[in-house]
Amino acid sequence: MDPAERDLWLGRVASIKQWSRRGERAPHKPLLLLYALGELRRGTTEIAWRAAAGKLGALLDDFGPPRTTQPSHPFRRLANDDGLWVVTTPSGEDPGDSAGRLAALDATGRLADDFTRALLDDPGLLVTVARLLLEDNWPPSLHDDITAAVGLDLDHVEAELVRGRVDDDDRRRRRDPNFRERVLVAYEYRCAVCGFDGWMDRAAVGLEAAHIRWWSADGPDDVANGICACSLHHVLLDSGVLGIDDEHRVLVSKRFVARTTAGERQVLALAGADLRLPQPGEPAPASEHIAWHADQVFRGPARLAG
Secondary structure, three states: OOHHHHHHHHHHHHOOOOOOOOOOOOOHHHHHHHHHHHHHHOOOOOEEHHHHHHHHHHHHHHHOOOOOOOOHHHHHHHHHOOOOEEEEOOOOOOOOOOHHHHHHOOOEEEEOHHHHHHHHHOHHHHHHHHHHHHHHHOOHHHHHHHHHHHOOOHHHHHHHOOOOOOOOOOOOOOOOOOHHHHHHHHOOOOOOOOOOOOEEOOEEOOEEEEEOOOHHHOOOOOHHHEEEEEHHHHHHHHOOOEEEOOOOEEEEEOOOOOOOHHHHHHOHHHOOOEOOOOOOOOOOOOHHHHHHHHHHOOOOOEOOOO
């Protein structure tokens, strides 16, 4: 594909209009696009609203913010963005963004014809678009879960490509490559949630730098916006199972259910436990980032300490 055309499509995807207020997450349109990309890989171009409603609703419940969302809104409103999505009805009437009217008018949605042709002609573009959507809206710990949920095996698509991957757009915000090391040093290579401190061959294993306010939601690569977390508790923090309160205590969602002693010990028993803070001279998690996570990620209410 001509580089100018590729840049055109990536620019349109990167400039999707998303509702925003005080840092609140609005990944509705990106989830719809990822769902549509998965359908396209399976050979489906026309997506009926009645078929998409339940699936898109489940995606928003699992990977959207912890507030009530209407899947009909992105289904209709993505069509207002430049050349990406088209919604039609047999009668030609505009259904608006009401779920009832979308169903009554038998509305269907599809990726715009030119966009579809570009994606089919260049699978590398599909991979790059999907990775851009993931990177800009969710932390890496959730990427595999999201692509699995929409049925999009990006590794398999990449393996099919006969040409190299496209470099990242230089205009995008860059991650700080030293963020992980600075956070792990601050927390002395111990999980702030459970104290895990695994090492092998002089290297820490199973320990990660978890953003409290996600990088994809403009969270800074600062120690005050990170905690050292083991792989398990990093995923649970990003999934909203775990949270942090103003007193730096661990929150556990009432919606989490453990059916084994392992789940009880590794998750439920943490409710109300003190978060392990960084060594002297390093900043503790900042209140503004904790507040963002509580509002945008944590699946409250919190369990009472046992």
